[in-house]
Amino acid sequence: MGFKSGFAAILGRPNAGKSTLVNRLVGQKVAIVSPKPQTTRNRIQGIVNRDDAQIVLIDTPGIHKPENELGRQMMEEVRQALEALDVLLLIVDASAGFGGGDRFALEMVKNAKAPAILLLNKVDAIAKERLLPLIDRYSKEHEFVEIIPISALTGDGLEIVLDTVVNRLPESPPYFPPEQYTDQPERFLAGEIVREKAIVASRQEVPYAIAVLVDSFEESAKLIRIRATLYVERDGQKGILIGKGGAMLKKIGTEARLELEELLGTKIFLGLHVKVQEDWRDRPALVRQLDWHRQLERIGEREESES
Numbered sequence: 001m002g003f004k005s006g007f008a009a010i011l012g013r014p015n016a017g018k019s020t021l022v023n024r025l026v027g028q029k030v031a032i033v034s035p036k037p038q039t040t041r042n043r044i045q046g047i048v049n050r051d052d053a054q055i056v057l058i059d060t061p062g063i064h065k066p067e068n069e070l071g072r073q074m075m076e077e078v079r080q081a082l083e084a085l086d087v088l089l090l091i092v093d094a095s096a097g098f099g100g101g102d103r104f105a106l107e108m109v110k111n112a113k114a115p116a117i118l119l120l121n122k123v124d125a126i127a128k129e130r131l132l133p134l135i136d137r138y139s140k141e142h143e144f145v146e147i148i149p150i151s152a153l154t155g156d157g158l159e160i161v162l163d164t165v166v167n168r169l170p171e172s173p174p175y176f177p178p179e180q181y182t183d184q185p186e187r188f189l190a191g192e193i194v195r196e197k198a199i200v201a202s203r204q205e206v207p208y209a210i211a212v213l214v215d216s217f218e219e220s221a222k223l224i225r226i227r228a229t230l231y232v233e234r235d236g237q238k239g240i241l242i243g244k245g246g247a248m249l250k251k252i253g254t255e256a257r258l259e260l261e262e263l264l265g266t267k268i269f270l271g272l273h274v275k276v277q278e279d280w281r282d283r284p285a286l287v288r289q290l291d292w293h294r295q296l297e298r299i300g301e302r303e304e305s306e307s
């Protein structure tokens with residue numbers, strides 16, 4: 001048997017554990033994670049290397065009915081992740097009941113046509129008896145290649161997931177060099193880490209209204225100097241993120257810097273600002289500006305026109 005490689009997209013409702021699963025399988029933090037739904041906004045590839053195979057996992061935003069331009073863009077990201085797939089992983093939170101949102105996600109899986117594996121996640125948080133009715137329900141709805149109970153958090157069941165995915169991949173040389181574990185450049189990971197710390201530190205509607213743009217990312221021999229702006233939609237939200245005497249922003253900055261130093265293996269200088277962009281989630285031009293795939297295209301075009 002020759003070397004195998006291919007693409008596996010991870011689909012599911014917000015908060016099902018998609019990003020936790022990708023990070024765990026890759027063994028590196030590729031995507032940010034939070035207890036709040038709709039954390040992931042772009043599709044991100046995480047690469048798993050084995051002796052016999054390379055799996056390119058695609059983390060996606062949670063499947064939901066969009067209520068604004070950002071939501072529509074997120075669902076567009078999900079659709080793009082469904083192009084040219086070898087296998088699809090539908091992940092559900094087994095500790096939550098089956099509802100309308102699950103039906104909506106199932107419909108997308110059915111329409112995608114790629115063979116699908118069902119992952120019943122968060123088994124660490126439920127009684128085993130609750131699994132059977134769920135397995136029964138899903139197997140009536142769709143012909144899954146396999147149904148696997150897992151815990152993305154503890155790693156339970158993940159070896160079986162990898163083997164099942166590899167079984168579905170075609171023989172092919174690897175798509176990425178073995179040392180690469182994501183397609184997301186460090187510059188954008190840095191912005192995401194800042195956003196994660198800001199989401200976790202804030203409450204109610206604030207986490208959803210935060211966007212982070214990295215204004216500059218300069219590498220030198222001794223350190224990486226990063227400047228980033230956190231955008232929110234209202235003055236009140238800006239006040240919350242800055243906090244009393246700047247305490248909140250300082251906390252977000254410290255937590256992000258420490259994690260980035262660990263992830264990137266170097267000293268980091270991190271400068272953060274907060275700005276208001278009223279109703280940015282409803283404005284297509286602003287939403288598009290946040291998409292790192294598009295930002296990269298623009299940087300590429302600029303470099304081309306300069307050279």
Ligand SMILES: Nc1nc2c(ncn2[C@@H]2O[C@H](COP(=O)(O)OP(=O)(O)OP(=O)(O)O)[C@@H](O)[C@H]2O)c(=O)[nH]1
Binds near residue numbers: 012036
């Ligand atoms: N108990 C338990 N919690 C989990 C497990 N997997 C993920 N979580 C938690 O569920 C929450 C959501 O996890 P994420 O990985 O951000 O979920 P997601 O599907 O990527 O969410 P979106 O990006 O918002 O669509 C976090 O608080 C995780 O720690 C698991 O196996 N067990």
Ligand SMILES: [Mg+2]
Binds near residue numbers: 031039061
């Ligand atoms: Mg996510």
